[in-house]
Amino acid sequence: MSIFELRESNLRGYSRIYPTVFDKAINAKQIDENGKEYLDFFSGAGVLNFGHNNPRMTSAIIDYIQGNGVLHSLDMSTTIKRQFMEKFEEVVLKPRDMPHRMQFVGPTGTNAVEAAMKLARRVTGRQEIVAFHHGFHGMTLGSLAATANSYFRGAAGVPLNHVRHQPFGCITRCHGCHSECGLNTLKQLADQYNDSSSGIDKPAAFLVEVIQAEGGVNIADPAWLSALQDLAREVGALLIIDDIQAGMGRTGSFFSFDDYDVDPDIVCLAKGLGGVGTPIAMNLVKPEHDDHWNPGEHTGTFRGQSLSFVAGGVALDYFTDPALMDQVKRYHDIMMQHLSPMHSLPSVQVRGKGMMIGIDIGDGDKAKEVVKQCFEHGLLLGACGTGGRVIKLIPPLTIEEDNLHEGMGIVVSVLANVLEAV
């Protein structure tokens, strides 16, 4: 038995799905100890948008360490933090006219969501957060309350309170629903909030992913998201967008909501923000809300990691030049072309934006088999959605084109085998 089986917690998950020991990685490839190469269409659950060991980032990190740059600093001011913040302001905030401040939190997405929920409650003096069916926001108690999946919720051990789950308004007919049902729900909610005898309190915030990643690659309908923002404004609640997995270029633009008509009060970022898998999480918060924090009230030892500022700063260069985002759009078309035979199958739905594509095959066991067979053929990918029935494709945005074709070829032939069709 290996040390992993003997001594690693029973909690381990991905090492069971990919039963090998990885040793090296470069861009869209991971290599195991036996020298077998795997194409990575999983990207660390959406962390590695710019590839494994992106050489521009690793050399910047080496230079920083060799120059004795400060590695750990709590939330003290450092030269590298200033460089990151100034670049983020120039590249992301100013072009969008966003007045938001940067709040660094402990380096996981869940911590960003916790902080956002806490602040919304502080700002409004209300308790309830409205989250959405199939949403995923993290594993700590606050964010877990907003996460919809019952498997994860069941591990909480205490009641998950102060969050109300409502239908998500998808652009596609995911999970048998459609945007109309989301819009109708918003109308019902508005009526309830406006009726002082409904027994329903107004919420502190609406917390939403524009593209639900773990929930099954469900894309918000722009009309629904605008209506959600209108409702938030009408009832004096904050709009929090969780862009932890769909942001940082994944959908062909820095934010997943760049082509939506929304102006979120808080944006939660993590995962790809650190560039090369170096952990960091940050909330973008409108100043009038941020003013409600008192110094150090949501503290943490690891806030704003220096190496993440180094690599994350390099990652921002990908957004000063249109080349990578243009490539994401081109690669989207390539991926969709490979998947075109799936359109003839009534039980399969292909949906996605940029380089986050979901293949809903409607059956979790079959999806598990697809993941297993892809692994055997040297391709890493994951399943998501209700019962794990959606195959999610999220290769690094920087993947070489021939690797993209090769990986898509494996996906399609394994799907044909498992579905006994196409």
Ligand SMILES: Cc1ncc(COP(=O)(O)O)c(C=O)c1O
């Ligand atoms: C949309 C979204 N929010 C929050 C999280 C939680 O992030 P973390 O696992 O870093 O806590 C995730 C993780 O997959 C996510 O996809």
